[in-house]
Amino acid sequence: MATATVQHPTPTPSFSPQPLNNGPTTAASTTAPSKTPQDVDTILNYYLPNADGSPPHPTYVDKPETYFRSPEPHPVTVRDVSGRESEYTLDGNGFQFYKHVSTEKEFVDEEKIKEKYYAETEQLLKDA
Numbered sequence: 001m002a003t004a005t006v007q008h009p010t011p012t013p014s015f016s017p018q019p020l021n022n023g024p025t026t027a028a029s030t031t032a033p034s035k036t037p038q039d040v041d042t043i044l045n046y047y048l049p050n051a052d053g054s055p056p057h058p059t060y061v062d063k064p065e066t067y068f069r070s071p072e073p074h075p076v077t078v079r080d081v082s083g084r085e086s087e088y089t090l091d092g093n094g095f096q097f098y099k100h101v102s103t104e105k106e107f108v109d110e111e112k113i114k115e116k117y118y119a120e121t122e123q124l125l126k127d128a
Contacts, residue, residue: 037079037080038080038082039077039078039079039080040077040078040080041075041076041077041078042075042076042077042078043075043076044073044074044076045072045073045074046071046072046074047069047070047071047072048069048070048071056069085097090128096128098124098128100124102117102120103116103117103120104116104117104120
């Protein structure tokens with residue numbers, strides 16, 4: 001019986017870690033250090049379509065023989081956009097950042113979530 005293998009991305013940082021400044025505060029060290037982008041080179045595995053064009057077979061719980069599909073690796077760089085969030089728009093990039101602080105903080109009461117948080121999220125999407 002064949003066994004399934006799991007492929008995990010192996011990130012290769014393309015940045016130099018910045019040391020933490022835990023020493024005494026001086027006039028020179030009170031300014032915030034400039035943050036450098038922390039891009040990550042990795043591989044994303046996409047499933048290949050079936051050769052005959054048919055849809056993929058369904059996956060069933062506790063039936064590992066249904067989990068296998070041929071992967072196709074794609075090397076990518078995941079970009080750190082910190083500080084440049086406003087440069088990305090839904091129309092131009094397919095995603096955007098929208099700053100919002102939710103009124104829901106606990107996420108424990110299912111009825112409260114449905115009543116308040118869902119409506120809040122719906123309005124947020126309309127506003128965006």
